[in-house]
Amino acid sequence: MDRTEFTNKLKELATEGKTTAELYNEISAYAMSYGLAKATKPATRNAYYLSMEFLIGRSFYNNLMELGLLDETKEILATKGIDINVFEEIEDAALGNGGLGRLAACFLDSAAGLGLPLQGYGIRYKYGLFKQAIKNGFQVELPDDWQRFGDPWSKRCENGKRTIKFADMNVTAVPYEMPVFGKRTNSLRLWQAEGSEEAQKISEYLYPADDTEEGKILRLRQEYFFSAAAVGELVEKHVKKYGKRFDNFADYNVIQLNDTHPVLAIAELIRILTADYKVSFPTALEVAKKTFAYTNHTVLPEALECWSADLVKKILPDIYALLIKLHLKQQEELANLKCTKEEAVEMSIYSSDKFSMANLAVFVGKSVNGVAKLHTEILKNSLFKTAYKYYPHKFQNKTNGVTQRRWLMLCNRELSELIDDAIGSGWRNDISLLNGLNGHIADIADEFIKVKEQKKEQLFNYIKWQEGVEIPNSFIVYSQVKRLHEYKRQLMTAFAILEIYKGLKDGSIKDFQPSLFVFGAKSAPSYKRAKAVIKFINEIAGKVNSDNDTNGLLRVVFVQNYNVSYAEKIVAGTDVSLQVSTAGLEASGTGNMKFMMNGAVTCGTMDGANIEIVERAGKENNYIFGAEVDEIERLKKDGYEPFKVLKGNALHNYAVSTLIDGTFSDGDTGCFKELYDALTVGASWHKPDNYFVLYDLESCVNAILKINGDYKDKKAFAIKQLKNVANSAYFSSDRTIKEYANDIWKI
Ligand SMILES: *Cc1c(COP(=O)(O)O)cnc(C)c1O
Numbered sequence: 001m002d003r004t005e006f007t008n009k010l011k012e013l014a015t016e017g018k019t020t021a022e023l024y025n026e027i028s029a030y031a032m033s034y035g036l037a038k039a040t041k042p043a044t045r046n047a048y049y050l051s052m053e054f055l056i057g058r059s060f061y062n063n064l065m066e067l068g069l070l071d072e073t074k075e076i077l078a079t080k081g082i083d084i085n086v087f088e089e090i091e092d093a094a095l096g097n098g099g100l101g102r103l104a105a106c107f108l109d110s111a112a113g114l115g116l117p118l119q120g121y122g123i124r125y126k127y128g129l130f131k132q133a134i135k136n137g138f139q140v141e142l143p144d145d146w147q148r149f150g151d152p153w154s155k156r157c158e159n160g161k162r163t164i165k166f167a168d169m170n171v172t173a174v175p176y177e178m179p180v181f182g183k184r185t186n187s188l189r190l191w192q193a194e195g196s197e198e199a200q201k202i203s204e205y206l207y208p209a210d211d212t213e214e215g216k217i218l219r220l221r222q223e224y225f226f227s228a229a230a231v232g233e234l235v236e237k238h239v240k241k242y243g244k245r246f247d248n249f250a251d252y253n254v255i256q257l258n259d260t261h262p263v264l265a266i267a268e269l270i271r272i273l274t275a276d277y278k279v280s281f282p283t284a285l286e287v288a289k290k291t292f293a294y295t296n297h298t299v300l301p302e303a304l305e306c307w308s309a310d311l312v313k314k315i316l317p318d319i320y321a322l323l324i325k326l327h328l329k330q331q332e333e334l335a336n337l338k339c340t341k342e343e344a345v346e347m348s349i350y351s352s353d354k355f356s357m358a359n360l361a362v363f364v365g366k367s368v369n370g371v372a373k374l375h376t377e378i379l380k381n382s383l384f385k386t387a388y389k390y391y392p393h394k395f396q397n398k399t400n401g402v403t404q405r406r407w408l409m410l411c412n413r414e415l416s417e418l419i420d421d422a423i424g425s426g427w428r429n430d431i432s433l434l435n436g437l438n439g440h441i442a443d444i445a446d447e448f449i450k451v452k453e454q455k456k457e458q459l460f461n462y463i464k465w466q467e468g469v470e471i472p473n474s475f476i477v478y479s480q481v482k483r484l485h486e487y488k489r490q491l492m493t494a495f496a497i498l499e500i501y502k503g504l505k506d507g508s509i510k511d512f513q514p515s516l517f518v519f520g521a522k523s524a525p526s527y528k529r530a531k532a533v534i535k536f537i538n539e540i541a542g543k544v545n546s547d548n549d550t551n552g553l554l555r556v557v558f559v560q561n562y563n564v565s566y567a568e569k570i571v572a573g574t575d576v577s578l579q580v581s582t583a584g585l586e587a588s589g590t591g592n593m594k595f596m597m598n599g600a601v602t603c604g605t606m607d608g609a610n611i612e613i614v615e616r617a618g619k620e621n622n623y624i625f626g627a628e629v630d631e632i633e634r635l636k637k638d639g640y641e642p643f644k645v646l647k648g649n650a651l652h653n654y655a656v657s658t659l660i661d662g663t664f665s666d667g668d669t670g671c672f673k674e675l676y677d678a679l680t681v682g683a684s685w686h687k688p689d690n691y692f693v694l695y696d697l698e699s700c701v702n703a704i705l706k707i708n709g710d711y712k713d714k715k716a717f718a719i720k721q722l723k724n725v726a727n728s729a730y731f732s733s734d735r736t737i738k739e740y741a742n743d744i745w746k747i
Contacts, residue, residue, distance in 0.1 A: 001030065002037065027073065045251065047256060048121060050255060050258060054108070057565055066405065067181050094128035095129075096128075108186060110401070110736070112185065112186045119187050136667065151176070160175040161174050164193075171202060207219075217315060220315055227263075227265035235272050247287075254292075254747070270284040293368075295369050295370075295371065296383070305358070323360070331344060362391070372587060374607065401731050401735055411598070421444070458572070462566075477576065480519055484530040484533060486533075490521060499655050501554055512554075529674060539666075575717075581605060582691045585607065589607075593613070597728040599725045602614065612730070618727075624703075627692060646680070656676065
């Protein structure tokens, strides 16, 4: 289909009596056939991105924009009396949890946008991340049946079917191909498991609960399933094109492992080469060493996967045998490098009857990267310290980024047009030109204030639609939206709000500008404390919002089902981005970058990419507070007594006591008491307040109040916000992808 045909089809489209989903499917199908008609030739050398998660969000608007069809579609639909925003009813494809999955989606977008051949491989989950409802203040999980709207953006590839073998069953893997449009058309191939009922389960749920043996087996099957399907397909293609030789395999293929989930791909490649093509083990290992690269996303121990050797032996006996072989080979290599025994154990692929996926990835990977400068330093100096000592050349940093196409051009057309007016539209094709905005900030500050007001109004309307909560205009918007985790410290923000509330009540805080705090977060279904924090924030919202003494000045809203589409509204309508993780624990963050691009100042700690954000936008244009990594390390070593902090501070005492003094109800679950105990006495597995919430609380409150005061000079504040926009080009995933392409992939 060419452009004219698309236009005609759309003009002829009968809309009467059709549901939104029907129209969505029809229009998407036209756009798809237009997009595919101009698809690019496959490249000879490709990079492959293996990821358990792709948090794509809504494809409709983004794909129409990438194909240059968005404005026209909007106009034609308008002539038929249809507002293009009706498609916001179509739910997101949430095949991911949070940052890691969204990063994968941004990377695909950027590679296509830059014309680089990067193809994605993942799982086509029947149910994505659960839909969250808030009932009586508690999180309720509902299944995310995203396919019920249809899936017009992917194509089932019947002839790409493969068989994946487990000890106890064979599973058919069917690829669904989703084109990724841009300067070139790349693809995301998502595998669906078919066969017996047991087989189908493999692609049923994203992260099934793995607290049982059965759950663990399913998880292992999922990881092997998509890794093996991807590697099997790549080898087959290679053999078709170049014959049964593999000395040149790495000339045409480079595979990026997004965290440890796809690491079994390493063993699978070696298995195929040795078993099916009779390549010797050492030669196959050499091929793997040239092919794979590994990205680490977290230093939290629970995320560094180890598989029980017995489990692997039971489900994947050939892979088990290979992992043992790899382990022996590794130990031989380490002995040659003259490592000590302890060092060898620390780095070993197999120890205490477990296989370490991270150690395997570090041993075989040609590169190991962290996702922000600080994070990479922590990898080198602590998590992978010994590996860094022996393989320093493998380690590199690739600070994350986000795609400005979705996170600025699509979600904030008003700001994008303001930028066009100031510096021309060249930045839309070359994001580095955005730096030119630095020379025009004072000129556009008044206009920027208007744009921000407009985006807030849109956000408030959306919140009203979704939550039924009305927010008066002209509030400062502070947002903390991200997965709920203790290290992200939503609880600290909650305490800070309570302290401010108290100050407003008793008159000790004067001259306060009306402020709205927006929270959005899903908790893992089994994570009790995270769920307790959700309830706590909702209790606070209930109290604060209904208090007529203060609700003209302070409001709190916890939005339900925070997802990509919600994020698009929130980042555009926010003034202050709350990024308050315990220093050293947020590997990078990408939410922080989306906010920066849309002109929110960062109120946060020196953690992850926050450090690089303020390095570029200026410390004076952001609000940094709290203990830095060194101080946290020192506190851990010398001992930290949160009880003393509490004792000496009446405000903290007030805020923390609300967990147990009956101010709020936890519905008799005892979950607030558990939060209280975690802070004050600790638990069997951790010391009290091991995320230093109370330690940083006072400086957190002060930072929020400082921002509030600075906001009075609206123009000066707008200039700070614009400084953030103007210096955000570095945080475009276009920059990140160029670095991967040049330094690791060589594509
Ligand atoms: C960007 C994004 C995230 C990651 O947010 P962080 O603040 O970096 O943790 C999580 N979920 C959604 C829906 C996002 O868009």
